[in-house]
Amino acid sequence: MNYSWTDKQNNIFKGLSTIGSEIAGFYEAGLKFYYENIPNGAYFLMHAAREIDGGLRDVLAVDYIPDEDDKSRNRTSILFSLGSEEFNGTSKKLAQCNKKYT
Numbered sequence: 001m002n003y004s005w006t007d008k009q010n011n012i013f014k015g016l017s018t019i020g021s022e023i024a025g026f027y028e029a030g031l032k033f034y035y036e037n038i039p040n041g042a043y044f045l046m047h048a049a050r051e052i053d054g055g056l057r058d059v060l061a062v063d064y065i066p067d068e069d070d071k072s073r074n075r076t077s078i079l080f081s082l083g084s085e086e087f088n089g090t091s092k093k094l095a096q097c098n099k100k101y102t
Helices: 007-019 021-035 041-060 073-082 090-101
Strands: none
Touching: 007 021, 007 041, 021 041, 041 073, 073 090
């Protein structure tokens, strides 16, 4: 199937490419699964989303060392990655997306 990416999709890909080719590759593969009729494509798409999420946090929170007793490690990791102390706006949306798709 032939499809063309939107400007937004191209910009996301370019941005992820500046972080690393592997994370950009997951995004590219995710778009292929989204646009093409691939058996079990939803499972692969979800895997790509988890890899992108984890990869971004690995890069953005390279100095983050999780506390094993912290029951809200995911939330803490997101706040650390974004350099935020308040759980609202972008951090809340990212956590909701993460919870929904992981």
